[in-house]
Amino acid sequence: MEYSPVVQSHFENPRNVGSFAPATPRVGTGTAGTTDCGDVMKFQIRVDEHQRIAEARFKTFGCAAAIAASSFVTEWLTGRPLDEGETLTPAMITDALSLSTEKQHCSALAVEAVDAARADFEEKWLRPAAGHDA
Numbered sequence: 001m002e003y004s005p006v007v008q009s010h011f012e013n014p015r016n017v018g019s020f021a022p023a024t025p026r027v028g029t030g031t032a033g034t035t036d037c038g039d040v041m042k043f044q045i046r047v048d049e050h051q052r053i054a055e056a057r058f059k060t061f062g063c064a065a066a067i068a069a070s071s072f073v074t075e076w077l078t079g080r081p082l083d084e085g086e087t088l089t090p091a092m093i094t095d096a097l098s099l100s101t102e103k104q105h106c107s108a109l110a111v112e113a114v115d116a117a118r119a120d121f122e123e124k125w126l127r128p129a130a131g132h133d134a
């Protein structure tokens with residue numbers, strides 16, 4: 001399969017791989033996986049007190065497109081307001097990486113994992129009953 005130069009760059013030199021130390025405050029974690037291909041993505045976002053995504057990390061077990069999509073998404077998220085994460089779509093990732101149609105679910109997986117990370121952050125850090133400083 002031919003991948004675009006952008007995919008190759010992110011696959012060969014993935015950005016923001018890893019995870020935050022367990023005690024890191026204001027972190028949301030989300031995972032997504034597909035049973036059809038067995039790939040799994042884990043995203044973490046660290047959000048500052050202005051509700052801006054300060055950093056993002058990922059661990060992806062999957063194809064080159066899935067790893068490239070994850071890496072691309074961490075760069076896209078960094079510095080954006082938490083709310084803007086809602087505007088991320090699979091089509092945006094597919095277009096940015098010039099993915100073929102059979103690789104579009106790799107983009108969808110990344111969006112699903114990011115949405116889960118945002119929801120986890122909101123649940124843990126933005127709900128008054130959670131007992132954290134929001």
Ligand code: FES
Pocket residue numbers: 034037038039062063064065066103105106109
């Ligand atoms: Fe499953 Fe790419 S083939 S995520």
